[in-house]
Amino acid sequence: MNTLTNRTRPPPSGRLLSWLLLAAVASLVMALFAVAPPKRVDDVLYDVLIRADGRPADPSILLIDIDDRSLAQLGAWPWSRAVHADMIDQLDQAGAKAIVYDILFTQGSADPAQDQALGAAIARSGKVYLPQFLAEGEGDAPSRVIGPVPSVAAGAAGVGLAHVRFDDDGVVRRMAPFEAHGPALSPDLITVVHRATRPHDGPDPSRSAEQTLLVPFAGPPSIYRHVSFSSVLQGEVPPELIAGRTVFIGMTAPGLGPAFPTPVTPDAASMTGVQLQASILDGLRSGQMIKPVGPFGRVIFTLTLLWLLMAGLLVLPPRANLVLTIGLCLVGLAYSAAMFWLGRTWLSPIATVIGLKIVALVWGWTQLGRVNDLLSHELARIRTIARGRKPAAPVGFEGDVVARQASSLGEAITHIDDLRRFSADALFSLPDATLVANARGRVIAANAAAEALFKSLPPQGASLADLINTLEPLGHRFELDWPPNPKEGSTERHDPIDLHLADGRAYHLQTVFRRDAQGAPAGWIVRLADISILTAAMRQREQALQLLTHDMRSPQTSILALLATTPDAPPELAERISAYARRTLALADGFVQLARAEVTPVFLEPVDLADVAVEAIDEVWPQSAQRKIRIEQVGGDAPLMVLGDRSVLARTLVNLLGNAVKYGPEGSVITVALSERPSASGPTVEVSVADQGPGFSREEAATAFRPFQRFERPGSEAAGGAGLGLAFVHAAIARHGGEVSCRSEPGVGSEFTVSLPRHGVG
Template sequence: MKPSEARPSRPGERRLSWLWLAVVASLMFALLAARPASRVDNLLYDVLARANTRPADDSILIIDIDDRSLARMGAWPWARETHARMVDQLTEAGARTIVYDVLFSQPSRDPAQDRALGDAIARSGRVYLPEFLAGGGENAPSRIVGSIPEIARGAAGEGLAHVRFDDDGVVRRMAPFEPNGPNLKPDLLTVVHRATRPPGSPDVTRGQDQTLLIAFAGPPSIYRHVSFASVLDGEVPRELIAGRTVFVGLTAPGLGPAFPTPVTPDAASMTGVQLQASILDALRHGRMIKPAGAWSRVAFSLTLLWLLMIGFLALPPRANLLLTIGLCAVGLAYSAALFWLGHIWLSPVATVVGLILVALLWGWGQLGRVNDLIGRELARVRSVVRGRGATATAFVGDVVTRQASSLGEAITRMDDLRRFSADALFSLPDATLVANEAGRVIAANAAAQTLLKPFQTPLNGSSLADLINLLDPLGRRFELDWPQATDRHDPIDLHLPDGRAFQLQTVLRRDEQGAPAGWIVRLADISILTAAMRQREQALQLLTHDMRSPQTSILALLATTPDLPQETSDRIAAYARRTLALADGFVQLARAEVTPVSLEPLDLADVAVEAIDEVWPQSVQRKIRIEQIGGETPMMVLGDRSVLARTLVNLLGNAVKYSPPGSAITVTLSEQSSPSGPVVCAAIADQGPGFSREEAATAFRPFQRFERPGHALTGNGVGLGLAFVQAAVARHGGEVSCRSEPGVGAEFTVRLPRHGVSKTT
């Protein structure tokens, strides 16, 4: 990019990048939040679960079928009569609930023992038996396997002892109900909890959650354990059993299944009966963890994301770094608080990782934009300070560091240039004020301070309009909203009561985006120039009145004096008319050069028609046709109608004067393009004797006349008409040219800027 093309990054581009990142990140966060839990989520859950240990429920007792019991009572399985004795003994000891985690799915060899166990269970009325899901596959439905009817007929309830594994093989959750075809089958602990919970207490198994996360009180050893053989032999006090919920199950290594859980080390596992005790403990105390719904997870993620995105727009980079860290910490803390206090699992892992990635992407993007901006600004600043004889210093480091160091050096040089420019500005002899975009003065040079010192008003912070009004200019007062934020401000002449005169010039400064940035106001003392102009007007008055009056009197006297010879009378009249023409031409030229023109939008075609009408009598007298070409559509220019009409009249008059009788004059109106923008052209061509190249080059000089043999009227002019044309066209911001060759006529072309079209730069 060239230095002249360098520009700073626009705020709209940054907002567009922000919006694009916000939309894409929101979609990604929503998708990640709605997905199932990942292994990373499970790892964080396990950490929180191990940190959330609590005292175990003292009303739970586990009777272990352990190695000690096997050593004393023989190999497994035991006779059904042994289990009947255990049920009777627990019932007599006053056990509140008995969860017998042993499946009696096959009849024994002695049906009497099955009936004895069934009778013991029926007599107790508080025994709950497990069921299991068996079979099931891609095409075959699963089936429920429970204890045989002879044993289960007197049970207080039956339920599924089904274990759910996560993708990593760890048991973290249970389902209050398992699907069984079109129906739902309750879990064993759901049945036990609903049957034994106090009336009116909350029951999380009645919610809409398909699964609940298990809030483990601690490792398996946290619950009170006694050996099966010790209970059966009467070694355990009845008080230890009375009023408690008793779980009977296999705990001997290798005898029954064991499951990995968040609270068991890798080298140890939790047996089924221990797992059931943990589940019932959490159900009774309302500590089961509910997984947050998809909408809650999405809302949580998007809230933190949009807080971060708002910070990107409102905060600086270092604050955004702290904001990112803070939001990640808030996400982790909020998730932990929900887990520990609200018993809700809302994983923050995806959100925290996403926040870090979004912050990195935004930071990298910002760094890239800063790098590009530094490069552009460095090129632009170097173009400003180029040519001042400074040699660039070679810096070391990465690209951004080198660019920042180079930019700092260039800014230092530009600051030197700024101070030099400010010194030049404030050393001007004219009073100069600098104001901000609100029109309040922020600086004034010494001349301005001297000019306004008699009024004893502080300049800084004062309104420009108030300060100018302090001078009390005659016939003029400035309102508080002056000056207006426009690029065109015509000079204003101020005449003070003490006789001094100032020309007020106002310049609007704009920033790089084109917005108003302030004002520079200059008060130039034109008292001497005004006096000179007054003397000039007096001289013009002398020409227009004092010189014209005698010549007019001479012509009137000649008309009333018949005694003079005709030749003498004609010669005197010619001299008087020439003197009048000279005075008129000089006055017109002088006013065209210095008198301010009154500009207004007008159609140049209408002005051309007026000029043609004015010279029509002379053209008819000499039998010359004047033809107009073009001008059917408006050709708008900004000008003074009377001055432009006099310009075209002078050109048409010369064309009529120099054209032979019976010839034609063409007035061609057209629009053309130019390097400065569209222009309106009026070309007047005749069939007269024309000019040589040397004569055409000097045609617009004052008092320049060209004698043409055979043309009687060529000597009547005074040589100021074309000089007036050039001065008038120049005052309108245009140009006039002459194209001619001897013997083929001349063409004078007036070009004026087209009104209503901005000029290109």
């Protein structure tokens, strides 16, 4: 007993080794995820925190909207540059602190005097900021900066890039204080405005080492005060509303300018460019721009929480580890939120939280495996003691979780033992003769059917070979070492053997080799199924096929040959006798083909169904040409591979085409369409044969594939058919794992479709 315990119980160092392995792998994987976190999930959490931030908007920002009202009063866009000159003069007189245009003046006006007038107004003001944009270079050429025309930009207080950065999900969350184009760096327009208008002691996040900054949106676009362009131009806005404020001028009318999705907009594209620029300036001035934590900081954060979890997994019980895992995940989320709101730093906890959960699950699965090993040890112990006495059922819930599981396992094994006995009783009550032999081939058990079969020699203790040899099977003699034990790793089920006895009985002999739990040879299960009736039926079937293929065909062939060599026979009588003989031949051929299609094994190999269709079309061409019927093929330019017996598939399509030629009127068209279609079980190849014949009714289409089903049509060539062609098609396609269907309408025609699984996909 002690030997069994020491052999099955894992060594004490196994748990520590698995812990070290998990810690090393988890540290490496989670560090990689910290360096390259899952962006989409991080962005969702960031958007939630931004919307919950709720900080007030900068009151010194004023938006002047080029809106629908302005377009209605001042005319369609674009406006004369004199209008913008008047606006700048009016804002300057009202005391605007800075005027930021979100309109590109990159092309000269048709009237150069207007450009000069606008440039003069900008120069007089001295506080107008104009945008530039980056144009992508052709080929490998770097992007280049395109700004306002010189006559307009000469007097501007500053120019900068109006460049929008999109995240992977198409949402705008960040801005770059500087954009690279080739070897040069160009400042963002809002960076220029912020540095020119901020107090000397004010914060300047644009000077950080970060290439991009996350925008702390104060809220939706409506959070900033805004007025209409036409209202300002017509003097309806009091000067005190403008004085001392930074004024943004841009297009907000729907469809006039671009709109961008942001975390604070309710739909996919509702923040215009000028509103986005105002939000960025608000974040820079307030010092609330959010800096993303670099890879090193993310790795430290992730590994700190991971190693706290790993320490707990090593020393704490399972329930405490569950609480620890949940607690560390909450700590990660809370720390990230605190860094966001208090430190204006974005440290995503998503990869860390997911990693902690996965590590806890993997450790739990590892421990579950150890519990399984312990339960296996207990199972071996119960099997040992169950030989002498039945294990006592557990009482109450004494002991820890593992002990209770082991006690429950003991009770379950008792039920399994009862089930084993029930299975043995069921096995030996089978109607087929069944023997159980040990690894040396000696019979140790036999059911009632086996004892009745081997009356001359009692099965118990006999050799399997000697026992079966007493039946004196025809053409078989089993040696004493039969059946040979299979080698380790080889198949444990021998090919079945059909035994035919002198008295006409036949048995199907099947042997199965069994091994014990350690893989050692355990013995044999031998079953002898009486197939005498089945063998007799197969013999009768072969005789019937022989009758059809020879005994019925020969007289009909002789009749046709006799009619061909008897010129004195009345033509009408000879034609009628010839028709009857051909019909009998067709019936015999159709019945033989149908019988073989139903039971004969098909030899599957890769076949191009398009080639098979071409062969079938060629075979029926003489009949179709005689009746001036044209056969058109649609599709099949590329190989359509299926697994099938080429000859059987060819006969199937020939039958369908032959029926179409028979039933189709002279001069009609038969369409053979080949295609590949998706299905729930995988791609399929379809071949449809459509004719312009009389068609079927719904009731006739439902019975078209039944044997001996014939449909006489006036004026068709189908008279005298055996009614087995479509039955053969149905049986052959079913043996190939496919389907065949019929779609028809009286007076329009019929379409038969064969569908087979596509081969070589995936």
